[in-house]
Amino acid sequence: MTNVYDVIVIGAGPVGENVADRIVRGGLTAAIVERELVGGECSYWACMPTKALLRDAAALRAARALPAARAAITGPLDTAEVFARRNRFASQWKDAGQVDWLHSAGIDLVRGHGRLSGPRRVHVRGDDGGEVELRARHAVVVATGSSALRPAIPGLDQIPTWTSREAASADSAPERLAIIGGGVVGTELATAYSALGSGVTLVSRTRLLPGVEEFASEHVTAALEEAGVTTRTGVDAVAARCGRTGAALLELSDGTTVEADRVLLAVGRAPNTGDIGLDTVGLTPGAWLTVGQDLRVLADDGAQLDDGWLYAAGDVNRRAQLTHHGKYQARALGDAVAARAAGEDADTSPWGRHASTADEHATAQVIFTAPEIATVGHTAASAEAHGLSTRVVDHDLGAVAGAALHADGYTGRARMVIDNDRNVVVGFTAVGFDVAEILHAATIAITGEVPLDRLWHAVPAFPTISEVWLRLLETDGRDH
Numbered sequence: 423m424t425n426v427y428d429v430i431v432i433g434a435g436p437v438g439e440n441v442a443d444r445i446v447r448g449g450l451t452a453a454i455v456e457r458e459l460v461g462g463e464c465s466y467w468a469c470m471p472t473k474a475l476l477r478d479a480a481a482l483r484a485a486r487a488l489p490a491a492r493a494a495i496t497g498p499l500d501t502a503e504v505f506a507r508r509n510r511f512a513s514q515w516k517d518a519g520q521v522d523w524l525h526s527a528g529i530d531l532v533r534g535h536g537r538l539s540g541p542r543r544v545h546v547r548g549d550d551g552g553e554v555e556l557r558a559r560h561a562v563v564v565a566t567g568s569s570a571l572r573p574a575i576p577g578l579d580q581i582p583t584w585t586s587r588e589a590a591s592a593d594s595a596p597e598r599l600a601i602i603g604g605g606v607v608g609t610e611l612a613t614a615y616s617a618l619g620s621g622v623t624l625v626s627r628t629r630l631l632p633g634v635e636e637f638a639s640e641h642v643t644a645a646l647e648e649a650g651v652t653t654r655t656g657v658d659a660v661a662a663r664c665g666r667t668g669a670a671l672l673e674l675s676d677g678t679t680v681e682a683d684r685v686l687l688a689v690g691r692a693p694n695t696g697d698i699g700l701d702t703v704g705l706t707p708g709a710w711l712t713v714g715q716d717l718r719v720l721a722d723d724g725a726q727l728d729d730g731w732l733y734a735a736g737d738v739n740r741r742a743q744l745t746h747h748g749k750y751q752a753r754a755l756g757d758a759v760a761a762r763a764a765g766e767d768a769d770t771s772p773w774g775r776h777a778s779t780a781d782e783h784a785t786a787q788v789i790f791t792a793p794e795i796a797t798v799g800h801t802a803a804s805a806e807a808h809g810l811s812t813r814v815v816d817h818d819l820g821a822v823a824g825a826a827l828h829a830d831g832y833t834g835r836a837r838m839v840i841d842n843d844r845n846v847v848v849g850f851t852a853v854g855f856d857v858a859e860i861l862h863a864a865t866i867a868i869t870g871e872v873p874l875d876r877l878w879h880a881v882p883a884f885p886t887i888s889e890v891w892l893r894l895l896e897t898d899g900r901d902h
């Protein structure tokens with residue numbers, strides 16, 4: 423195996439894989455370094471297994487919302503089958519399929535822990551202790567992702583804890599599960615484990631899902647409580663200890679205690695940069711990597727690092743910690759490196775071919791709680807914080823014919839945030855069952871900056887949940 427490549431990618435998560443793919447498609451050579459499983463967190467311990475844990479309960483809930491289908495339900499959820507199907511979606515934690523794909527794409531895989539060892543150099547220590555020094559002609563891309571953050575709560579190491587990794591790969595549900603952190607991981611896994619039979623207590627410093635519109639957070643909070651989850655908002659877990667029976671005891675800031683068999687830590691992510699040789703190129707180990715518009719890593723003082731040979735994409739640059747946004751960055755980055763190698767200029771102007779502008783203006787996310795939250799672009803609060811002059815239009819999703827038909831007693835709401843100056847949509851949020859699939863219309867409206875006058879000509883089919891678009895436009899009126 424040659425040790426010199428056009429580009430070296432550290433980390434074969436979804437983002438690293440896509441960077442390497444675009445590099446090779448651009449006519450360059452690429453090696454990818456991976457210390458665990460090719461496919462990364464998303465494939466084995468995050469997106470795919472957690473969504474698999476949620477899916478059967480969602481289908482059962484959908485059937486229960488229709489009287490005739492409900493009558494056909496003959497028993498409870500077969501949780502052993504749920505875990506077995508999850509195992510298949512996690513490829514039994516084996517990466518042979520993804521390795522085959524790498525080979526078919528013409529990407530060389532180097533297994534081991536990669537560290538920068540100077541400009542354009544990556545040192546890899548293999549699991550077998552073997553070492554190899556790789557050299558890049560054009561670029562090194564850091565795509566090492568992130569890991570669960572461990573909060574500094576005294577006594578935590580004396581109690582049985584999980585991070586999202588263990589929760590995503592467990593093969594049974596604890597009788598009592600306490601979750602610290604009411605963000606996306608906390609609420610999704612509370613939804614999953616309460617459906618799988620755990621008695622769940624969700625402890626959150628703020629309201630649940632503080633980053634989304636308040637009405638969406640309220641819908642999910644009410645639904646979690648209805649499903650039997652105890653939500654404790656506005657409190658911190660301040661100490662932990664082991665009870666006499668071996669159970670975990672969490673002391674909360676309001677003086678109360680929560681007892682559980684497991685405590686899931688879901689308080690955010692930390693960058694996988696502690697041991698990747700950042701010090702050898704003048705950067706601070708353990709920090710998130712700051713990048714410019716072109717995803718090139720900036721020095722600690724904000725200046726361009728050397729001649730711009732070091733890039734970072736995905737979770738590690740903290741622009742938008744979502745698989746699809748990381749892969750979007752990967753396409754822009756890979757194409758830019760290939761263009762530059764061919765002596766061409768990269769187009770990193772807003773919405774240019776090599777820019778990842780959508781990270782800033784149209785971050786799209788589905789939160790797979792029950793009901794789901796689908797959101798893209800600004801919330802009313804973030805638009806205001808960005809100094810935009812906006813108006814907000816809301817509509818009751820339950821009043822849309824397609825939603826009423828979808829499920830008896832359908833409740834939900836949608837919000838459109840409109841930029842008054844340009845008369846375009848800059849934000850959209852919906853909460854309700856199965857709203858995930860209506861999100862992309864909003865993403866297209868926002869990225870396309872479609873004028874509202876033209877949106878009136880985008881006719882949603884009847885009777886679908888997407889008809890909420892027409893209702894939102896009608897509520898706003900035609901006179902702006």
Ligand SMILES: Cc1cc2nc3c(=O)[nH]c(=O)nc-3n(C[C@H](O)[C@H](O)[C@H](O)COP(=O)(O)OP(=O)(O)OC[C@H]3O[C@@H](n4cnc5c(N)ncnc54)[C@H](O)[C@@H]3O)c2cc1C
Nearest residue numbers: 433435437457462463468469536566567736737743744745
């Ligand atoms: C519980 C959970 C659920 C999630 N669900 C969703 C979801 O539904 N949808 C969504 O869009 N996002 C979801 N996310 C976020 C998503 O998982 C991440 O945004 C995504 O995995 C980021 O991809 P990445 O390639 O940047 O990093 P990762 O997936 O973390 O991959 C990084 C890779 O780099 C490797 N690596 C690290 N350091 C080194 C080194 N020094 N040498 C060699 N290899 C190294 C790692 O082993 C890993 O394979 C979820 C996250 C969590 C925690």
Ligand SMILES: NC(=O)c1ccc[n+]([C@@H]2O[C@H](COP(=O)([O-])OP(=O)(O)OC[C@H]3O[C@@H](n4cnc5c(N)ncnc54)[C@H](O)[C@@H]3O)[C@@H](O)[C@H]2O)c1
Nearest residue numbers: 573603604605606607608627659688689690743788789790
């Ligand atoms: N469906 C999806 O798209 C999906 C699903 C899961 C995760 N993710 C991604 O994974 C990332 C991590 O998710 P997450 O939920 O871990 O992080 P998060 O930042 O969404 O939420 C963490 C929550 O924990 C709270 N918190 C922090 N420290 C605390 C402490 N000491 N005590 C109590 N609460 C504390 C924070 O206030 C915050 O509300 C997110 O960026 C998310 O985008 C995405």
